[in-house]
Amino acid sequence: MNQIATLISLAVFASVPLWLQDPYLLNALITTGIFIIGAMSLNLLLGFTGQLSLGHIAFFGIGAYVSALTSLGFDVGIVGDFHIVHVPWPPIVGFVLAIVISGFCGYLVGRLSFSVRGAYFVIVTISFAEVVRLVALNWVELTQGPLALTNIPSITVGLPGLGYLVLKTKLQNYYLVLAVAAAAYFLISRLVHSHFGRAMRGLMENETLAVAVGIDVTKTLTLAAVISAGIAGAAGSLYAHYIRIIDPDVFAFINTVTMVIMVVSGGKGSLAGPVVGGVIFGLLPVFLRPVMPPEAQWITYGGVLILILFVLPKGIVPSLAPRLGLSRAKGNKAVKVTERTAGERA
Numbered sequence: 001m002n003q004i005a006t007l008i009s010l011a012v013f014a015s016v017p018l019w020l021q022d023p024y025l026l027n028a029l030i031t032t033g034i035f036i037i038g039a040m041s042l043n044l045l046l047g048f049t050g051q052l053s054l055g056h057i058a059f060f061g062i063g064a065y066v067s068a069l070t071s072l073g074f075d076v077g078i079v080g081d082f083h084i085v086h087v088p089w090p091p092i093v094g095f096v097l098a099i100v101i102s103g104f105c106g107y108l109v110g111r112l113s114f115s116v117r118g119a120y121f122v123i124v125t126i127s128f129a130e131v132v133r134l135v136a137l138n139w140v141e142l143t144q145g146p147l148a149l150t151n152i153p154s155i156t157v158g159l160p161g162l163g164y165l166v167l168k169t170k171l172q173n174y175y176l177v178l179a180v181a182a183a184a185y186f187l188i189s190r191l192v193h194s195h196f197g198r199a200m201r202g203l204m205e206n207e208t209l210a211v212a213v214g215i216d217v218t219k220t221l222t223l224a225a226v227i228s229a230g231i232a233g234a235a236g237s238l239y240a241h242y243i244r245i246i247d248p249d250v251f252a253f254i255n256t257v258t259m260v261i262m263v264v265s266g267g268k269g270s271l272a273g274p275v276v277g278g279v280i281f282g283l284l285p286v287f288l289r290p291v292m293p294p295e296a297q298w299i300t301y302g303g304v305l306i307l308i309l310f311v312l313p314k315g316i317v318p319s320l321a322p323r324l325g326l327s328r329a330k331g332n333k334a335v336k337v338t339e340r341t342a343g344e345r346a
Contacts, residue, residue: 005272006185006272009272009275010178010182013178014175014178016029016174017171017174017175023170024286025286026170026171026174027170028282028283028286029174029283030170030173030174030177030242031239031242031282032278032279032282032283033174033177033178033181033278034177034235034238034239034242035235035255035258035259035262035278035282036181036262036274036275036278036279036282037177037180037181037184037231037232037234037235037238038056038057038060038231038232038235038236038255038259039259039262039263039266039274039277039278040181040184040185040188040231040274040275041056041059041184041227041228041229041230041231041232041235042056042228042232042259042260042263042274043188043263043268043269043273043274044188044191044192044224044227044228044231045224045225045228046260046263046268047263047267047268047269047270047273048192048197048200048201048204048224048269049200049203049204049220049221049224050203050204051114051121051221051224051225052121052122052260053121053122053125053228053256054122054125054126054129054253054256054260055124055125055126055127055128055129055130055256056125056129056228056232056256056259057129057250057251057252057253057255057256057259058105058125058128058129058132058133058251059102059105059106059228059229059230059232059233059236060232060233060235060236060239060250060255061129061132061133061136061236061250061251062098062101062102062105062132062233062236063098063099063101063102063232063233063234063235063236063237063240064098064236064237064239064240064246064250065136065143065149065236065240065246065250066094066097066098066101066102066233066237067091067094067095067097067098067236067237067240067241068094068149068152068240068241068246069086069094069142069143069149070086070088070089070091070093070094070097070098071088071089071090071091071093071094071152071153071241072088072149072151072152072153073085073086073087073088073089074086074142076141076142077141088153090156091153091154091155091156091241092155092156092157094237094241095155095234095237095238095241098233098234098236098237099230099231099233099234099237100230100233101233102229102230102232102233102234102236103226103227103229103230103233104226105229106225106226106227106228106229106230107222107225107226107229109124109125109128109225109229110218110221110222110224110225110226111218111222112124113125114217114218114221114222114225115218126253129251129253129256130251132251133248133251136247136248136250136251137248143248144247145247145248146247146248147247148245148246148247149240149245149246149247150244150245151244151245152240152241152243152244152245152246153241153244154166154167154168154173154241154242154244155167155176155238155241167241173238173242176238177238177242180234180235180238181275184231184234185271185275187227187231188231188271189271191227192271196220196223199215199220200220200224202215203215203217203220203221236250258281258282261277261281261305262274262277262278262281262282263277264277264309264315265277265280265281265305265308265309265315265316266278266280266315266316266317267314267315267316267317267318267319268315269318270315270317270318270321272317272321273315273316273317273318276316276317277315277316280304280316281301281304281305284300284301284304285297285301288300288301
């Protein structure tokens with residue numbers, strides 16, 4: 001049933017450009033889709049390992065800058081007359097490098113910070129995001145600082161026998177974002193339903209018991225951080241090549257808050273939660289903007305969020321899925337597996 005619902009949802013999203021002719025709304029859907037990918041990556045940490053990263057936007061921004069600089073090229077002085085010169089590479093290479101380098105940064109943050117938990121981990125992630133923002137702001141020779149990187153080329157894909165296609169139009173970018181979002185959803189789905197996913201859930205539900213049955217806490221959490229950061233980097237790359245201008249404001253804390261709202265309102269720990277929450281809170285400002293002043297928009301935005309969390313405290317998807325017959329009878333499967341394994345070992 002879940003697979004059927006997923007395929008129907010994908011078909012609905014794919015059909016949107018066929019009946020939606022408003023370029024403003026299509027642009028809003030593209031940017032919302034990019035942040036939904038970021039929210040899905042955050043959900044892998046927050047929803048399936050229980051680790052709240054309030055600096056997750058750092059990986060998004062790193063992906064954006066890496067992809068932009070790869071496709072623009074740069075000439076940076078290091079020591080004296082020694083310069084590092086990089087000629088522009090195809091944007092698709094920048095997209096791949098954005099995933100790799102963001103994932104590597106996730107590895108570094110994970111190795112350094114997963115020895116602590118709770119508030120300490122949150123502080124580490126916020127500090128990391130602020131350091132990266134300051135680097136982007138002050139390393140003017142490389143990033144142009146507050147002047148921004150401009151004229152970032154659009155992503156180009158090669159079509160066998162047909163040459164190259166430059167994805168410039170909103171329609172082309174919509175389907176590109178949809179394809180990446182579907183790939184990220186599929187990857188996360190396979191992960192959380194694998195042995196690795198059961199280990200993540202086990203750590204979240206009962207870390208002591210998970211350690212007792214042989215789950216490596218640091219290795220599991222670090223790998224989750226790497227994958228999460230890589231997906232966030234892919235979202236940042238899409239953002240850079242679609243907007244075609246990047247400045248340090250991409251690291252703004254409000255962007256992390258937006259992702260957290262998407263995850264929590266939709267239902268953390270559920271695959272579809274960030275998608276549902278992202279569509280609601282990504283498009284809500286778009287529909288409120290023409291009918292009320294900015295102050296009323298923020299009040300309404302906050303009111304809708306409070307209402308959802310009050311009526312559906314587990315989030316939209318976990319609360320409504322059982323009533324619609326879309327949930328699987330898993331319960332605390334990961335915990336039960338670890339408990340059974342612990343009993344066998346005992």
